[in-house]
Amino acid sequence: MRPYLAVIADSFSAALSSRILWVAFVAIWLLLACLAPIGYREDFTTQFRGQDFHNGTRMKAMLAQGLVDPKAKDEPIGRIAAALPDDLRRQLQRVGEGDEVRIRLSVLADALNELIDNPSWYDEQAWSPTLRLRELRDLEAAPEINLTKSLKRRRERLRIEAALPGVFETRSSRSIYLTYAGMDFPANLAVDKTQFQTLINQWVLPTIINWLLGFVLIFLGILVTASIVPDMLQPGSLHLLLSKPVSRSLLLLSKFIGGCAFVLLCVTQLVLGLYLVAGFRLDIWNVRLLWCIPVSVFLFSVFYSVSTFAGLRWRSPILAIGVTSIFGAICLVTGVIGGLFDGLVSRPEQLQHLAIAGDDLFASTRGGGLVRYDATSNRWKEIFESDAMGQDRIVPPLVINQGSIATARVRDGRFNPFGSGALDLLVLNETDNWTPEPSLRLPTATSWLYRAGDDHLLALNTGDLSIASQDDVLAAAGKRDSPESNAAKDSTTTVENTWLSKLTTMMGGTTEGFTSVLPERMAVTPPRGIAVDPNGDFLITFSRGRLTRLDRADRLGQRWRETAARLLDGEASRRGVLAIEGNVVLLARAEEPIVLIDAASLEPIADEIDISQSMVPIAVVGMGDGASFAFLGGDGRCRIIGPSKTDVGSDSSNYKIGDPFGPSDVEAIQLDPKNKKLYLAHHIDQVVALATNDLTVTEQIRPRLSSWRWVDRMVISPLRMVIPQTGELGETIAATVSGKSAISINSNAEEEELVRYKIVRPIVSCAAFILVMLTLSCVYFATRDF
Amino acid sequence: MSEVELASALNDTNSLMNVSRSSSAGRGDPIVDVRDLRKTYSSWSVRGRKNIEALGGVSLQAHAGDVFGLLGPNGAGKTTLIKILLGVVKPSGGSASLFGQPVGSTAARSRVGYLPESLRVDRHHTARSALKFYGRLSRMSSADIARRSDEILELVGLRGRDQESVRRFSKGMYQRLGLAQSLMHDPDLLVLDEPTDGLDPVGRNEVRKVIERLRDLGKTIFLNSHILQEVELVCSRVAIMANGQLLAIGPIDELASTEEGSNVLIDVATDNSATDPLANIPLAKIESCLSNADRSKYSITARPGTNANYRVVLIGCDQTAVDEVVDRLRAANISIVRLENKRPTLEDTFMRLVDQKQDDSSLTPQDS
Secondary structure (H helix, E strand, O other): OHHHHHHHHHHHHHHHOOHHHHHHHHHHHHHHHHHOOEEEEEEEOOOOOHHHEOOHHHHHHHHHHHHHOHHHOOOHHHHHHHOOOHHHHHHHHHHHOOOOOOOOHHHHHHHHHHHHHOHHHOOHHHHOOOOOOHHHHHHHHOOHHHOOHHHHHHHHHHHHHHHOOOOEOOOOOEEEEEEEOOEEOOOOEOOOHHHHHHHHHHHHHHHHHHHHHHHHHHHHHHHHHOOHHHHHOOHHHHHHHHHOOOOHHHHHHHHHHHHHHHHHHHHHHHHHHHHHHHHHHHOOOOHHHHHHHHHHHHHHHHHHHHHHHHHHHHOOHHHHHHHHHHHHHHHHHHHHHHHHHHHHHHHHHOEEEEEEEOOEEEEEEOOOOEEEEEOOOOEEEEEEOOOOOOOOEEEEEEEEEOOEEEEEEEOOOOOOOOOOOOOEEEEEEHHHOOEEEEEEEOOOOOOEEEEEOOOEEEEEOOOOEEEEEHHHHHHHOOOOOOHHHHHHHHHHHOOOOOHHHHHHHHOOOOEOOEEEOOOOOOOOOOOEEEEEOOOOOEEEEEEOOEEEEEEOOOOOOOOOEEEEEEEOOOOOOOOEEEEEEOOEEEEEEOOOOEEEEEOOOOOEOOOOEOOOOOOOEEEEEEOOOOOOEEEEEOOOOEEEEEEOHHHOOOOOOOEEEEEEEOOOOEEEEEEEOOOOEEEEEEOOOEEEEEEOOOOOEEEEEOOOOOHHHHHHHHHHHHHHHHOOOHHHHHHHHHHHHHOOOEEEEEOOOOOEEEEEOOOHHHHHHHHHHHHHHHHHHHHHHHHOOO | OOOOOEOOOOOOHHHHHHHHHHHHOOOOOOOEEEEEEEEEEEEEEOOEEEEEEEEEEEEEEEOOOOEEEEEOOOOOOHHHHHHHHHOOOOOOEEEEEEOOEEOOOHHHHOOEEEEOOOOOOOOOOEHHHHHHHHHHHOOOOHHHHHHHHHHHHHHHOOOOOOOOEHHHOOHHHHHHHHHHHHHOOOOOEEEEEOOOOOOOHHHHHHHHHHHHHHHHOOOEEEEEOOOHHHHHHHOOEEEEEEOOEEEEEEEHHHHHOOOOOOEEEEEEEOOOOOOOHHHHOOHHHHHHHOOOOOHHHEEEEEOOOOOOOEEEEEEOOOHHHHHHHHHHHHHOOOEEEEEEEEOOOHHHHHHHHHHHHHHHHHHHHHHO
């Protein structure tokens, strides 16, 4: 190996003597010097910002009610509304009088911020019935003298949040303030330290590395190294090298490896520098960052393998650069086309939620569509069309009975939970050939439907949970006019409505047929989850780190009773999923271990289950056996969580998480309790049904592809395998740096979409490509006369 | 049989091979053994495939201790022959071996030192770092490299300048560095391709001295050069090539003094050196003395204004023929004023062979 090591070492020396390398070094040092003064400080989250509002309409309505409703005058909303600036009060007054007034969220935020600085509006008596977070109670319990100014402001903010339930997004109690050379940046980040670290590791560092290493250094590296092979082929150099007792192929490979020295030297400095800056300045010592060094060199080697072959073939650095640039353009175009197919073809058809009504299988799609599987044609029949650019949102379908399902289509609701126009519950009956029929009016901004036993269903909107009788729902189906005419009717009847009912509607309150079940002043705001007892006797809500058990009221129309509540440890802003099975509740929150809780007392009944970060909770369902759950993680695999066999029957059973089962790339899970089948939606639009007792496959659905999907699978996908997806290596870097295999994206603040990083495919396709190019180069070099 | 081996372009290859082999008999196995070596380069263009014959059946041997010169005009096939010997180019036919190993094999290449025509050393090197690099390529250990570097730098006269960047090197220093790298691993065969090309007279002299020292050390050297004087000065054996063919091969002294191309000049006069010598010796009398000789093998020219009447030039005659002509002239009472055996130089031989080859080549289309 000595001769080849000598060639590699010589390439390092040559790289070090390159002026361009030193220019690159200086540029890297300057960049690091610019980044070095960045720092941060932590402080309490006090200021409101526009994006802190989860439901601005509700807030507007509540404040308006506080102004115009005499009964609310001495309530928190009345006191807050009265303390608002005059201009805003006048606008809210008009809202209360039924006018359509647009108020910018930033104006509301500024007004609330003024209240924080002048808390004259606060009255202990008025606030005593509000639902207050543990943090607020602690602050109020603390002696005034012990509170810093920042803590006092925090307390006022929490009081405002308590007065306006269901209005605000959950924000961490402490915020990160970025500083530069000791000075605060103008904007703060409403994230806690852990989220800040996640932000840096998952977004900032991968982005910097992607751009600097993925584009700038690669291009610079090709410019510098393109001459290595043509230079070697100069007669005075090549003949001498070939006269030595060395293998031509290994000589070429050594030159190739040596050529990567340039990028290795630059990347090492940059990544090490970023690692140290992040460590010393931001307290983020992320050793995984160093993995970017080999990944970046690997990325460069893809392009350099093309440059090497072109240099061998044409012996010209200019041509080598030109050919490599063309290759890069091809990679880019292929990546863009692939991305377009992902976004416009595959994603809209991806099954998001399943509903099984007897022998019929329904699913809502990511493209805002509703589909039913037609076994005869082996296709998904569209009830509502999936559209990549569509603005509508489909409320996940819910099985009412074996012959009926319920759903709703929120017009323009994809990015706005409220959508536009009235929202009717849609009922699809088998007898009507599954044609959607409008039924009861749903509360505004309804996003989820739940079964409450065999006779009722629940609707969850931005903060409230309402109930309706299934009989009413079915009876109303088909007897209402279309949503469009309803909207028209609404506009004509607006004048007739009282201001109070309109405000109530704006706040997402009850409608005809639906009555609220949540206790007074309780709101279920994100991050949240609801699990309903299969018999409909009780439900468990999880909202902002608080678990609550509500027991069913004796009769419809009454609010349900809170019979147990528990504040969870850890950050309240962590999203989670929960399910009930028997008398056990499983709660899985992001970056927290899975907890199993007694459904009655809400106290833990088993040891927590630690899961890896790649298994971000996506969904969980009870398996119908009274003990175990099916858990879907961010890695796209399903696992069973159940009591250890040895502990079955004992009081203090220990639960464990099993090995993955079923297909990979699972997007949705649903239990069919009647047939005891677990349905898994996977690989865009495929579904597999497993028997719940032994998890054997009982049914597989692989629908026929649509024409564009066929093009995607037969043309685009092979093309993406053949042409290395260098752009996707950025995802490998992001996954490496963050240590996560997926990232959650807030599509509409209501439902998070988990996007899995493509880690293996780009590595495999790039490695295969390098192998092919180097083999071609070696064969060419070994067999040609020079 | 004379040691001189001469092969004209018109001789067939087999006879040349036989001559070569017989001359090598008794000198041990050849270090360089080339037999009927052929190389045809193919190229493609829009007009179709084109074949160029660079070597058309070359055979030669070089033995241990030889300083073997390879002469020929541009395009003669010298560089192709060297490339094949180094394993850089693969032959189209025939065989070639170094030290009994096939050319191109690792074993063969590890015993060869090569100085390319225009050496190119990366600019980041110093003389010492370059020697270290090439030593490692020749699979030398670090200790051997360190030891050899001092010796070789001393030998080529670069001691004291070994830490300088090669960017500052003159052409002569560069060439000496090239020579040094070729010697690093103490090769048994040195292949030097135009070692003095582009050098000034001082530089040439320096390089020549190094080669002479190596020759004195008993190294086998394969020298490819355009410069005939240089070859004459340092080579013990020479091969002359043209148009991919081997024209001649042999020890340099004998190659330069072959019968073919050697002339005997005889200036003749009357016995008494009369005042009008031309009147006393009729041309017919001289011609009668040469009556046994082939008319094409002699010429007679008058030499007025000198002490001789005529100059008789015997072309390519052997000693017996010369003796006979002299005896007959003397018997005819013709005085021989001056007799000179005029042998051709290497350049004469080279030019004659190359010209002859080119003439033959130009006739070949009509012949065929």
